Amino acid sequence: MIQRFRIASLILIHILILLHIFYWGDSKIGSVDFQEFFHSFLKLGKINAGVLLVIISFVFTLIFGRFFCGWACHFGAIQELAWLALKKMNIQPKTIDSKLVTFLPLFILLHLYIINNLFFAINLPWEMSVKINEPNIWEFLPGYIIGTLTFIVDGFLIIYFLGRKGFCRFICPWGAFLKIPNSLALFKVRKTGTCTNCHNCTASCPVGIDVNYEINNFKKVTNTNCTSCMMCISGCPSSALSYSYANPLKEKVSLTDYLPTKDKISEINNKHDYFKSIRHLDWIYLLLIFVFANSITNLYGIGDFLAYGIAIICSFIIINNKINLKILKYTLNGLILIFFIWHALIKTNIYFGSHNYQGAPTILEKTTRIYAEKMNLYR
C-alpha cells in the first residue's frame, strides 16, 4: 500500500513540474532548483523558489529523513525504472561498494557549489533580496541534446555499471547535502521485531543499503543514503522493521555508525552476493574520475553531472575491462584514454588562450584544429 502512495507521489510531482512549465511559466515561480541555494543565496543573498525548496527540505529531512529523494526526485525515479527494466531483461548488475559513495558526492558539493560561491560572497558582500520568479526555469538546464544524454548516462547507463542508484550514491551533490540532516533524523527505519536473517530487506532496498547488516548491528538504518522509501519494511516477511520515532537524547549514537568502516566492508562482502567491492582501488578510481570529468566538462556544453557520469563509467570500463581478446581490450582502453587526453589538451589550450593575451591567437588557433566544435567566440 505504502509503495502505491510513493509512486503516486512521484507521478504527482512530475505533473506539478509540467504544470509549472506550461501553465505558470516564470511569471510567478522561477526555477525550483536546489542549485539556487548556492548560486543565489550563498553567493548573493538572494531568496527565491529554489532557496525555499532547500530550506524546507533541510528541515523536513531533520525530522523525517530523505523523503525528498525517495518520494519526489525525478532522477531517483528514473534510476529505479532503469533497475526494473534491467531486471525484466534478466540483467542484475552488482551494486558497487566503495568509500567513494561517501566522499565523491561531498567533494562535488564542495568543489562545484560551496567553495566558489562562498569565496564570491566573502569578496562581494550580500545584497539581500526576495525574487521568487527568478531565475528563468530553463536558466541552468542544458539544451535538448545534452539534457537527453544526461538522462541516458546518469539515469540508465550508470545503473548498468554501478548498480542501484549509481547517480544518487556516487555523484548527487544534493544527496550529499541532505546526508547531514538525514544522519540526525528523528524518524528512521528501525528494528522493532525479530529478524530471521532472510536478507529480503537488503534485496529490496533501491539504494543498495545492506539493511540486514545495519538493523542487526545498529538497531536502525544509519546509512545516510536511505531515502525513506519503506521498501525494506514492505519486503520484510517477519514484520521486523518499522519506520519510527526515537528521542535523539536517548539514542545511542556513534560517529563510526555513519562512516564506511572496515567492519562494514567485510560484513557486506562476506555475507551475500549483492555487492562488488572496489574499495582496494578507490584511490585509482578517484584520480581517473577527477581527471576524466574535468577534461570534458564545459566542452560541447557538457555539464558537470554528465561529465562525472561519463567519467565514472569510463573509469569503470578501463579498470574492469574483462574482454578476453587482448587486442580488443587494449584498443578499447586506448581509445578511451586518447579521447580524454585529447580533450584535456583542448581544455588546457582554452585556459592558457584566455589567460595569456599575447600568445592567445596562436594557442587558440591551434585549438580550433583539434576541437570538433566551432570556436567563433574565441576567434
Ligand code: SF4
Ligand atoms: S533502507 Fe529501507 S527505507 Fe531506506 S532506502 Fe533502503 S529500502 Fe528505502
Ligand code: SF4
Ligand atoms: S527482511 Fe526482515 S527478517 Fe529478513 S533480514 Fe530483513 S529485517 Fe530480517
